[in-house]
């Protein structure tokens with residue numbers, strides 16, 4: 175009797191009675207900001223999982239075997255692009271054996287489409303440790319560029335589940351309107367900080383600085399993905415002192431020791447800023463994360 179029940183799904187599948195995919199679109203995102211956007215856009219029609227939890231290095235999310243299973247079942251994989259995820263994503267995609275989400279397929283959603291990167295290096299070679307081979311991938315910290323990513327995700331959802339297009343379009347309009355209102359508030363809050371100089375551990379902040387009129391003075395890393403040398407730290411401290419740089423940003427995925435030392439020696443304020451939702455407590459959404467960044471920066475730059 176049990177055996178017969180077990181056979182039923184196979185018979186139904188053979189007759190073509192199973193839907194082509196699950197009732198909800200299964201979406202896997204590399205980072206938490208992309209997951210938040212997808213949930214806002216897809217609502218009840220999507221099931222979203224992010225590989226990162228928010229505290230990881232965007233260039234090196236530690237791989238888990240469960241990621242392969244998630245990606246194997248996914249209808250869409252949503253990523254930052256510009257090779258931001260090159261250390262972990264290509265290997266996971268290969269292991270997932272899911273042809274629908276490979277590069278070039280409609281299930282591979284590269285959110286950088288339509289974004290012009292800054293700081294493009296002369297070489298696209300990873301061998302020197304440079305993790306920004308196609309330019310800086312941290313455009314999500316400019317909320318106007320985040321809107322481009324939102325548009326790309328919405329387009330992919332509509333293509334994957336056209337029967338819900340009206341809902342996806344409505345959700346996109348609603349979310350972008352909410353974001354636009356927040357952007358006005360963030361610009362107002364950071365207006366008194368125009369021209370304020372700051373350094374950070376990793377080169378996360380050129381788009382943020384450009385959007386809000388801040389001066390991105392330099393990084394503690396020698397270059398993206400390459401640890402600082404004692405000489406570089408010494409030079410950075412000297413130039414920060416002579417230029418009176420008042421803020422040091424440390425991102426949660428990097429150790430506190432060197433940023434603390436630099437802040438102490440230069441008299442700058444040390445602040446910890448998330449680079450995606452979940453990076454610090456109470457920042458589970460993109461808007462909450464950007465609120466936190468703007469409030470914390472504005473308070474430190476006073």
Ligand SMILES: [Zn+2]
Pocket residue numbers: 233305306311312376377378398
């Ligand atoms: Zn980076």
